[in-house]
Amino acid sequence: xxxxxxxxxxxxxxxxxxxxxxCMSQTPYPMTYSxxxxxxxxxxxxxxxxxxxxxxxxxxxxxxxxxxxxxxxRKEPVYVFTLNFLQEELMNAGFTIAxxxxxxxLKITIFSKVIEHNEKTMETVPGFFSxxxxxxxxxxxxxxxxxxxxxxxxxxxxxxxxxxxxxxxxTASLNNVYYINGxxxxxxxxxxxxxxxxxxKRTVQPKTMVVTGD
Numbered sequence: 001x002x003x004x005x006x007x008x009x010x011x012x013x014x015x016x017x018x019x020x021x022x023c024m025s026q027t028p029y030p031m032t033y034s035x036x037x038x039x040x041x042x043x044x045x046x047x048x049x050x051x052x053x054x055x056x057x058x059x060x061x062x063x064x065x066x067x068x069x070x071x072x073x074r075k076e077p078v079y080v081f082t083l084n085f086l087q088e089e090l091m092n093a094g095f096t097i098a099x100x101x102x103x104x105x106l107k108i109t110i111f112s113k114v115i116e117h118n119e120k121t122m123e124t125v126p127g128f129f130s131x132x133x134x135x136x137x138x139x140x141x142x143x144x145x146x147x148x149x150x151x152x153x154x155x156x157x158x159x160x161x162x163x164x165x166x167x168x169x170x171t172a173s174l175n176n177v178y179y180i181n182g183x184x185x186x187x188x189x190x191x192x193x194x195x196x197x198x199x200x201k202r203t204v205q206p207k208t209m210v211v212t213g214d
Contacts, residue, residue, distance in 0.1 A: 040179035051085035061172040067098040070108045077187045107165040114189040158188045
């Protein structure tokens with residue numbers, strides 16, 4: 001009786017062995033991250049909001065005993081406007097702003113980089129977006145399914161990095177990622193990084209933003 005039981009167990013293990021080996025040898029299935037949101041920049045006022053967020057973050061990271069100098073040698077609009085907004089917000093937070101680099105002055109650098117994804121990379125979840133009207137969308141679970149051609153595809157993001165330097169020592173670093181409109185890449189970066197394009201950068205035709213009025 002005991003030998004019969006052992007034989008049955010042996011046969012079962014041999015039968016399951018190929019299945020077990022098959023499961024263990026499979027390539028892991030890619031899983032998406034849990035649902036999250038990401039802000040989209042599409043107005044100058046959003047750069048003011050960025051400056052407020054940066055000022056608040058720096059207030060918690062660095063002291064106010066040293067003046068701050070904001071370096072800027074780029075001409076894209078995000079640098080010009082963010083510089084002005086950031087000076088205002090930092091002064092409102094009690095920081096002293098220096099006009100130039102000098103010993104004892106903390107240097108702030110700002111860098112933005114646009115990343116272009118292909119459509120499949122940034123595909124939205126089927127049935128997740130529902131149209132409320134022309135150009136108006138709301139993310140709702142269980143909404144009516146709309147055609148793929150009608151769903152918004154966010155294929156461009158911008159990474160904005162701000163660093164604070166005390167001489168050669170990095171004192172603070174902030175990174176923020178936003179969605180942007182495709183035709184507004186030039187406002188952030190003249191040479192966006194194109195994902196999946198053999199690491200080749202695509203140069204965007206330079207444009208200029210003209211400010212009118214007083």
